[in-house]
Amino acid sequence: MTPSPLALYDPTLDLVLERVVDVAPRLVWAAWTTPELIMKWFAPAPWTVSECEIDLRPGGAFRTVMRSPEGDAYPNSGCILEVVPEQRLVFTDALLPGFRPAAEPFFTAAVMLTPEGAGTRYVARAIHSDPAGRAKHEAMGFHEGWGICLDQLVALARTL
């Protein structure tokens, strides 16, 4: 077996949030794959998620609508690429559901979970096509935003 295609990590193109959290992989997985749960943590407060649709299989939809504190809607429509329960979820906005190429591709997200003690080593990678895409995402506040959302995810997972 050759290494996973996700071994093609490139620090000049990718952004990574990696942390060990004290909730089990099955709870992190549930938070990432259940629309009613996504709506509770996926946007950094005071932003909210007003809609979420997940068709959890390759080619299926991963769609959210975020709301700014002013109520403006920011829809995102993507396509799920890989589903390995409690281990790996990959989706991209470079494709729409049904694998159709999208008009404005930005990044692929890979969420990778491994058990660590009673908790989870959580690795979220944002994969871009060029250094400009990576820089734009970093300037948008990738590390702070994804970090706040992970805090929210963990707080929610503890209640499950």
Add this chain to the structure above:
Amino acid sequence: MTPSPLALYDPTLDLVLERVVDVAPRLVWAAWTTPELIMKWFAPAPWTVSECEIDLRPGGAFRTVMRSPEGDAYPNSGCILEVVPEQRLVFTDALLPGFRPAAEPFFTAAVMLTPEGAGTRYVARAIHSDPAGRAKHEAMGFHEGWGICLDQLVALARTL
């Protein structure tokens, strides 16, 4: 079970070549997934294929280099999305191997095989992001080119 995401066929965005051929699905599948075989049928003669790399799993490479009769090289690098042996192969140039968004996305290809008698119902769909992409692909000679290549594939498969 909801319908396959590939049920999202849109005749205003997609091009389709559908034909019943007199070789079994397992031979068509072999011709599509074995680099040494791809090199014998994937370009319409007198064009040729000088290189082919296939890493047959989601996220893996589907890469070819075509050569014009004058010897000019036309490389294509794509990413495999779905592998259902002898039934369905999906790949796209909207992503590079490892699911990285590509700089110049054009189309996703879905090859769908179903047994029909001793032969195969062969459906090859090219999935575009907009009508302009579909029109460009049609003007490039999609139907003639993919038809000639299928003739070449069938002639090769009969020898396997």
